[in-house]
């Protein structure tokens with residue numbers, strides 16, 4: 001394959017980059033890119049991937065590794081690279097979550113884990129609840145040698161695993177505990193590794209085992225460094241103690257060059273173990289150059305001005321972001337809506353959206369209702385007034401078994417199932433056809449240059465589509481018929497082959513969780529549907545207004561956002577000056593492209609804890625309006 005000379009390389013699919021982005025793109029060593037909301041961090045990584053792969057700086061057979069915090073972020077980045085690069089280039093881009101990468105290493109090199117730390121094979125994935133940790137501590141405290149009991153009683157239980165177990169490097173040869181903290185950590189491990197009936201590991205434990213493996217087996221570390229001369233880490237502000245230590249162990253002191261991107265001001269995962277000094281540590285440990293991106297391609301000038309006020313409250317040295325998006329509205333770009341009763345508030349929101357949607361010719365998904373937490377409660381209050389005006393609200397944070405609707409909709413298996421169902425329900429569905437053929441090629445292991453194999457796949461798909469279409473013609477949408485269709489699809493796809501073809505399903509029981517969630521949501525979507533197309537539309541929610549928590553809205557953008565519940569009750573944990581609370585507010589504010597509204601209702605709660613948030617809005621010139 002021929003490579004492009006670096007000086008001849010051009011941006012792919014976008015017109016321009018700010019100067020700092022260009023400099024970071026061409027940076028010869030490790031780089032730390034700190035950039036605010038809407039600055040195009042995902043786009044930056046996709047362009048840097050294209051640059052490194054297309055100019056031969058990351059030549060075949062070497063590959064580029066991108067590590068993200070969440071599955072949807074890993075997927076979005078991979079998708080963006082596929083949009084920007086030809087397939088033979090994009091195929092050398094591996095995008096994983098930290099968890100998936102660590103699990104793959106542990107599973108693949110299981111026998112190389114030092115014997116005293118080796119879990120059973122297979123092992124189970126543990127998802128611990130606070131009460132499990134509480135039970136662990138009460139027993140550990142009782143059993144610990146007397147001098148350590150006080151120390152153990154003083155350990156913060158809610159951060160114990162993330163901060164202590166996560167930062168603890170397992171010794172290659174076992175050593176005796178030297179403190180109460182060590183005692184608790186060793187005991188924690190004994191519990192995780194116990195093989196009756198099988199070891200039960202959290203993802204933090206899996207991360208620690210992967211790190212140990214790398215340290216204990218230099219050849220694995222050498223192989224990883226040789227395969228991946230370049231590594232990207234997205235959403236770096238969310239990196240936990242364990243994840244940072246893993247990076248350091250695998251790539252620290254080596255020749256691989258790391259590019260990390262993120263925004264300190266959007267650090268809202270400290271409660272889940274994100275380390276607050278990740279950028280500083282990285283800059284020192286990897287001798288990285290720092291770059292700050294200033295453009296905001298998402299929000300208009302007025303919104304960016306308000307964001308800058310909040311950014312400064314979070315970090316007095318934050319650089320001033322510059323808006324690059326053009327405004328489509330001139331009035332009411334940001335407002336606080338004040339009401340005394342919930343009924344007044346929800347009716348006003350519904351009426352306002354219905355009118356705005358009509359007058360500006362907008363679609364339901366241009367709007368988002370954001371809440372701090374307890375999305376179910378707000379859904380219950382908003383759904384009826386919305387429905388009265390023909391609007392459909394959808395709680396994307398809703399639980400479906402062990403996952404949420406939002407995660408289901410971003411899942412590969414769900415996408416394949418829905419595309420097959422689309423092929424069965426309508427005559428022409430070119431996008432669904434393309435999705436199904438490329439998925440089948442991957443599942444059946446057909447290579448891109450195998451023309452005969454590709455024809456076989458198209459033929460197989462065409463026959464299955466005819467069968468499915470005949471079924472969908474005779475069956476009307478309801479629970480039982482939905483189950484019948486799902487059975488047919490499962491049999492056709494061969495789920496074992498799907499699990500082998502998509503690395504994310506090698507991690508735990510994800511495929512089972514997603515299939516169950518699909519079943520539940522598919523059955524729900526049949527309710528009130530007169531045909532399958534209506535049912536599938538309801539499933540995908542194209543005509544629904546999303547309702548989601550701020551945490552779930554991270555990385556997303558909408559024309560208009562309405563934050564409901566700017567009050568002390570919704571922000572019960574917020575104390576003035578609390579940076580995580582302020583960062584959450586900043587994330588909410590920065591999702592809007594054209595308009596951001598904050599609703600305060602007296603019936604929901606007071607406004608003393610959150611007074612500083614109101615003050616910031618007032619300082620930024622946001623008017624408060626009684627509705």
Ligand SMILES: Nc1ncnc2c1ncn2[C@@H]1O[C@H](COP(=O)(O)OP(=O)(O)OP(=O)(O)O)[C@@H](O)[C@H]1O
Nearest residue numbers: 014016017036037038039040041042043297298555
């Ligand atoms: N160089 C660019 N030129 C034009 N548009 C861009 C550019 N980079 C990004 N965009 C667009 O700007 C918007 C914001 O980009 P993106 O979501 O990647 O930002 P981000 O930095 O990840 O934001 P956040 O941290 O808030 O999630 C997207 O609509 C994206 O398509």
